[in-house]
Amino acid sequence: MGDEADLNKERLELVLEAAGLDLWENDLVSGQVTHKASKTFEELGFTQDEIVTGVQDIFGLFHPGDLDKVKQAVADHVAGITPQYRAEFRLRSKAGEWIWFANYGRIMDRSSATPGKRLIGVTFNIHDRKQKEDEIAQINQQLLEQNKLLQELNTALELLAANDSLTGLANRRTLMELGANECKRTERFDHPLSLLVVDIDLFKTVNDAWGHLAGDRVICAVAQACAARKRSGVDIVARFGGEEFVIVLPETDGVSALRVAESLRHDVAALSVPVNEQGASASVTVSIGVATMHKGSGIGFEELVNRADKALYRAKGTGRNAVYCADVQQGGAPAVHVLIEPDEDADADGVVTA
Known part of the structure; x- marks a missing residue:
């Protein structure tokens, strides 16, 4: 036993x-x-x-x-x-x-x-097992951190792809995408859609006199003035290229768009933009073309931009620092208005009907 x-x-x-x-x-x-x-x-x-x-x-x-x-x-x-x-x-x-x-x-x-x-x-x-568990936990933590960083980078890339790098405004591609959607909304809900094309007058003289860095400061200052008029979640403000900007105003008729444009013109004219370290500053003006479309106008966003752009050149033809409106009515027939500095030929609002 x-x-x-x-x-x-x-x-x-x-x-x-x-x-x-x-x-x-x-x-x-x-x-x-x-x-x-x-x-x-x-x-x-x-x-x-x-x-x-x-x-x-x-x-x-x-x-x-x-x-x-x-x-x-x-x-x-x-x-x-x-x-x-x-x-x-x-x-x-x-x-x-x-x-x-x-x-x-x-x-x-x-x-x-x-x-x-x-x-x-x-x-x-169980030391080996615990070490492997710790290694896996560390790897998982690293993966979480890398995924977070990747998401942040993707967000930054999406922002870069959608926005102008100098001004932070929407870029041209984003403008065309969002603008096309607003045109569809206008047709669906029968709301007017207005658009402003804003161009800095004689911008080349700024670059020639002060250099391109000073020119960039002027562009940014005008961009901020445009963005200041934006209704959050409603309007679209974009840099269209060079010294040109576009403001899209959903649910806004031509008369209201003219008021926005004229107010913006005055604000820009009042700007004093520092252009060097010695305290020198530059002042500029803008010319603005305005176009408005309604349901049944039969045009798309590109055509609306083209009409506002043509109105812009008419504004520059008046001597610059002016607003010109081509209001797109039903059927696409434009009615034109010129907004200039008040004088003896203008009414109390400075509006002259052509």
């Missing part, structure tokens, strides 16, 4: 060794460790003598962040809350490194009549 017990013990030790498991046993009544996890101490770099004489309490080797979790897992099993005791934790090696281990155990002599006093379990090294 004794030989069979010894054989079974040897078999158990072989299985535990092959599986990398270290058997331990605690007496829950006395609190004594009746079978110490010697293999675990050896893995941590301690000799057998050190295990016997120097390392009496394995809890002294636990990582401070793990100890309470291990004790709670033991308490939950002892109280019958969990069917087994399971815990993962870090132990400090003799060299001072933190090594990951796991425990699995169970109270072996528990019955309905007795609470059980022997907690038996195994300890095994």
